[in-house]
Amino acid sequence: MPLVENAAIEITTFGWVPPFARGQVRDLRVRWALEEVGLDYQVRTVGPIPPGYEREQPFGQVPAYREGDLQLFESGAIVQHIGEKDERLLPRDPVARARAIQWSYAALNSVEPYVMGYAALSAFYPDQEWAKLRKPSAREELGKRLGKVAEWLGDKQWLEGDRFSIGDLLMIAVLRIMGDEGGPVAEHPTLDAYRARGIARPPFRQALADQLALYADQPKGNAA
Incomplete structure (x- = not known):
């Protein structure tokens, strides 16, 4: 209710x-x-x-x-x-509900800081020498995080199976920070397809x- x-x-x-x-x-x-x-x-x-x-x-x-x-x-x-x-958006089953909330926290705390850290280098400091030096390691760190999400996702439609939840909504919103095409997400085909499924939703x-x-x-x- x-x-x-x-x-x-x-x-x-x-x-x-x-x-x-x-x-x-x-x-x-x-x-x-x-x-x-x-x-x-x-x-x-x-x-x-x-x-x-x-x-x-x-x-x-x-x-x-x-x-x-x-x-x-x-x-x-x-x-x-x-x-x-x-x-x-949030299952009523207590276990499924808890796991959906878990993934929403993961999106905002375990993935988004790496996405923002990498994206900010190009968006705000493109001509700064320190940013150019930082960018390769930032991309590597981000790639590791994205790889872990891709491994968990595997061949599932959504993070916890065939049911879309707030965890997926927030994870896909985070992945979109780097754009709807290309970028580090595209290096992980299953994750890239997951992002594409999310942004194709009519809502x-x-x-x-x-x-x-x-x-x-x-x-x-x-x-x-």
């Missing part, structure tokens, strides 16, 4: 982000979860950060989530909350289209 019933859902996102971040802002993860379970929601844009926003999101990031009297931040926590509403395509539409007519330069 929903933890908060019959309450409108609102999420925040930035009103402007640079082109490379469009389609990657983390409200996408929450949008995707909401689309998977068919819940309506509203989007509130922020930026510059309004006074008092730190009471919704202490770090000035997005998304923040509001549902009646409930306020949440951190995309992983929000996705888990949404999963609690519907077994299409993801809808969530992505909705986020991109927000920035469609915006200039590439910084917002005034």
Whole structure:
């Protein structure tokens, strides 16, 4: 049963982000979860950060989530909350539920730091000599992590078999940080196919289209 019933859902996102971040802002993860379970929601844009926003999101990031009297931040926590509403994202069987939550933590704690560490070198420091020197070892470290996920996945459709869960949603969202084609993920064919299955899901395509539409007519330069 929903933890908060019959309450409108609102999420925040930035009103402007640079082109490379469009389609990657983390409200996408929450949008995707909401689309998977068919819940309506509203989007509130922020930026510059309004006074008092730190009471919704202490770090000035997005998304923040509001549902009646409930306020949440951190995309992983929000996705888990949404999963609690519907077994299409979080199984009701206690063992399957625990394992789905386990994989959501693994995506955010055991894989994403390596993905972000590698991706940031090209996105933010492409001309820095130290970044050029760091990149080969960062890629090697990332490859080891991706290899472990690929080994676990094997020939399964999803991480725990034939059932998609919040663990898959967050793992695929993390893998997408490096783009939807090529990159280190493509070096692991089973993992690359897994990522492709995830982003082919209609709820993801809808969530992505909705986020991109927000920035469609915006200039590439910084917002005034």
